[in-house]
Amino acid sequence: MISAAERLRRLESLFLKEDRLLIVINADPDAMASAMALKRLLWRKIAGTTIAHVNRISRPDNLAMIRLLRLDLRPLKEVDRGAFTRFAILDSQPEHHEAFEGIDFHVVIDHHPEGAVNAAFVDIRPQYGATSTMMTQYLRAARIKPSARLATGLFYGIKVDTSNFERRAVIEDVNAFQFLFRYVNVYMARKIEQAEITLDFLKFYRRALDAVRVRKRRIRVHLGPVPNPDVCVTIADFFMKIHDIAWVIISGIVQGRLVIIVRNDGLGKHAGKLLARAFGHLGTAGGHKAMARAEIPVDNLKELVQVKDDTAVLRWIARCMRG
Ligand SMILES: [Mn+2]
Known part of the structure; x- marks a missing residue:
């Protein structure tokens, strides 16, 4: 040596x-x-x-x-x-x-x-x-x-x-x-x-906090248009800090793509496999047990969901993930 x-x-x-x-x-x-x-x-x-x-x-x-x-x-x-x-x-x-x-x-x-x-x-x-x-x-x-x-x-x-x-x-x-x-x-x-965020992230935190609903230890928020996927990632990580939250699903539209970020406590279903099954045929989707991401070109969603309608997007994502 x-x-x-x-x-x-x-x-x-x-x-x-x-x-x-x-x-x-x-x-x-x-x-x-x-x-x-x-x-x-x-x-x-x-x-x-x-x-x-x-x-x-x-x-x-x-x-x-x-x-x-x-x-x-x-x-x-x-x-x-x-x-x-x-x-x-x-x-x-x-x-x-x-x-x-x-x-x-x-x-x-x-x-x-x-x-x-x-x-x-x-x-x-x-x-x-x-x-x-x-x-x-x-x-x-x-x-x-x-x-x-x-x-x-x-x-x-x-x-x-x-x-x-x-x-x-x-x-x-x-x-x-x-x-x-x-x-x-x-x-x-x-x-x-x-240093995890920039000043312009704060308005997306506000949007996320206003929209947040907790159901069965899950938080799901669709942020609409965001400047980059990191916004979804930091907000997902932020909600995972709540002690009894098991799953967080944060989505946003970034430059013509629907980005879906999933975090969980690693104790239940495999997030990467779930996303791959739900969205793999529409774009890229996958990841680890406790962290995963999907990115779908908005063009592929034309027949499936009205992407300008935030509530519709949120419901569509939930439906796909239920399988
Ligand atoms: Mn290195």
Whole structure:
């Protein structure tokens, strides 16, 4: 097995003082924190590092992370690739996103299952819970004491990707987490973690609270037009906090699709199977036992329900789910 020090040596050997590095990510907490760490590792060793993202960033915790950790991210589309001599991809692999195509990556560091990767430096460890864990090991090998912001980012990256250690994690994740904890700003970490909604969500909460009816420990609300599916997701999660609610079904219309979000306590019927059976023939539908989603193009509903009539939609969904 190759040591952390040896990995670091091999990674550093790829860079010259005049190199300009472009780090490309599909931005989420783990990817953003990993990019911060690589930038820090190469700080003062190369001429400069820019971090570019390929996705639209809208999740409130991601936005809070960018603001509080003072991350400087650019959309990849707006970056002049000709200005860079080295390219790295973190927490992803070149085949994972079409926007990565056509870039000749020198560095690939990731924890997803290994695909066909061709680069001068490849470090893929699928058993790891987070790329942030791998990057923490690089920092430690380089004897870098992380700043509070960097430590907080990596700490949150590990928390998110392991679902607070409820999911796929190895002892290395636990060790990195424990190491980072010494340097974390707990107030910053808490604020990032708390950030679940944006201000414009509040009117949908009001709409949901006005419409809510509880029947047989179930809550069903159709929100009508909403800006994105996350609105339905956060409202569904919110109602699941009520101690004796067993099922929550929240739907909304998002850009020509009827989105149905289901949450339950995991003690009864399988939500994913139920949705697949009820709506699979009309669009995409499925998920896990306690969380599931269906998305149906409104065009497919023309003969079935009047989508502008919120009450009719609500009744139609309930009827389909009864089977
Ligand atoms: Mn990750």
